Amino acid sequence: MSNAVRSIQKLFVGNLPWTVGQKELKLYFSKFGHIQTASVIFDKATGMSRGYAFVTFSTRDGFNSASNKTNHVLDGRVLNVQVATS
Template identity: 65%
Template sequence: MSSPGAATAFARGVQKLFIGNLPWTVSTKELQGYFSKFGHVQSSNVIYDKTTGLSRGYGFIVFSTRDGYANATNKPYHTLEGRLLDVQPAAS
């Protein structure tokens, strides 16, 4: 989802996205696979609860290029396993 924050992050050279509302079944590999269609993914990370080992429902993607970041943020919405994702520039 493109936003004023996306433009600011892009201008600073940041290519990291926060991905919220992830289905608890999505793995880091699946998250990377989905976002790799927008550009080369340098790293992906789903955050897990240390106690339960279950996904906390969010993660991060880092693109190796600004093009990948721009392609992902310019898409109006993202869905994974039927769920609408919350895609925003990650806080630095």
């Protein structure tokens, strides 16, 4: 799969709770479709979550389902979900 297609199916997830790791992120977004990757971004110095992540879907349908949903709530927090830009 080309990088252009892969980046189109990638979401930026902001306002992520500190308690959410890659496993929880993947579990939440897998209800929309198959997840290729789910990556929470951590601060290298502290090891703490930086509060955002990237989710890449294997299928266009999963990506569309997740990106078209108006409100994503995880651990009581409303997520900021947008199409990722490279």
